[in-house]
Amino acid sequence: xxxxxxxxxxxxxDPLVAGLRRNGIDTDHVVxxxxxxxxxxxxxxxxxxxxxxxxxxxxxLRDLRRVSDVPVIIATAxxxxxxxxxxLELGADDYVVKPFSVRELAARVRAxxxxxxxxxxxxxxxxxxxxxxxxxxxxxxxIDLTAKEFDLLAVLAEDPGRAVSRQELFSRVWDxxxxxxxxxxxxxxxxxxxxxxxxxxxxxxxxxxxxxxxxST
Ligand code: CA
Numbered sequence: 001x002x003x004x005x006x007x008x009x010x011x012x013x014d015p016l017v018a019g020l021r022r023n024g025i026d027t028d029h030v031v032x033x034x035x036x037x038x039x040x041x042x043x044x045x046x047x048x049x050x051x052x053x054x055x056x057x058x059x060x061l062r063d064l065r066r067v068s069d070v071p072v073i074i075a076t077a078x079x080x081x082x083x084x085x086x087x088l089e090l091g092a093d094d095y096v097v098k099p100f101s102v103r104e105l106a107a108r109v110r111a112x113x114x115x116x117x118x119x120x121x122x123x124x125x126x127x128x129x130x131x132x133x134x135x136x137x138x139x140x141x142x143i144d145l146t147a148k149e150f151d152l153l154a155v156l157a158e159d160p161g162r163a164v165s166r167q168e169l170f171s172r173v174w175d176x177x178x179x180x181x182x183x184x185x186x187x188x189x190x191x192x193x194x195x196x197x198x199x200x201x202x203x204x205x206x207x208x209x210x211x212x213x214x215x216s217t
Contacts, residue, residue, distance in 0.1 A: 002026040003109055004043035006036055006060070007075070008053050012098070016047075019102030025109060033060045040064060045109045046072045048092070050083055058086055065091040071112040075100070094172075111158050122157040124212060127201065129157045138196055148173060149192045152185075156202065161214040163205040 003020055007013040008031045020027045030039050033055030040046050046064070050057030061072060074087040074095045084095050093112040096105055114122075121130040128137045131154055136143050145153065151173045156164055166185055174184070189210060193199040203213050 001044045001109075001113055002028060002042060004036070004039050004046045005029045006033075006039075006046065006052065006057070007031070007049040008051070009049070012049075016102060016105070020106060020109070023102065023106040025106060033057070036060050037064060037067065040068055040070055043070055045113050046070055047075060047096075047105065047109070048072055049075045050080075050087070051077075058083065058090060061087060061090045061092060069116075071116050073105070073108055073112060107159065107162055111155075114158050122154065124157050124160045127153070127157060127196070127212070129154050138198075138201075143195050143197075145192070145195060146188075148188055149195065152188055153192060153196075156210060156212040160212040163208045163211045166209040169209055 003025050005013060005017055005020070005027055007016065007029070013029055013031075017027045017029050028039055028043065030036060031053065033052040036046070036048070037060075048057050048061060052060070057074065061074065064070070064072065069091075071093045072091070074084070074092045075098055076083045076087070076095055078097050084097075087095060093115070094108050096108060121128055121132075123129075126139055129150075130136070134150060136145055136150065136153060152169060155169060155172050166182070169185060170182060189202060193202050196202070201213050203211050205211055
């Protein structure tokens, strides 16, 4: 898998590229908006900074979407909510807010890459999530989930063992720009646990969010 990092700030780009490579993710790096369309051709995921020296990242995204459906994660500054909304409307797959950790980015890169391979069911061993057929089985038995429960489980099943933050679950299952505390998430998780028939399959990560138990693999 190869990530194209589009970032003009060397202080951001250098540790990012090094960190992604340490996480086993092959990485290319460009600085200018004019380089993106060409360089994106050999990328599996594009991380796009929106403030580039020769152009606006959102314009780049618009141009890119005319020719490519490569997964794009936009990097925005804290508080730039409009950029995030416009970016998602223009076809970005996800966003990260600066400053973000390499770990978080690596997880999101894997997630968007995986989401694009939607044909492949997520098979974690005991749990199988087939997003095409909208079908979930536990130990081979099909269970009936609501749309939100299904989406929640699909996010958790992308990477069993990874602690998925409440914010990420909210932004991916409900609203990309969701802000708040939200009891809704816990209610859905409780219901999901009940339907899975084994509450231990979804673990609470205190102060963070939830993860699918690796024992489920
Ligand atoms: Ca910049």
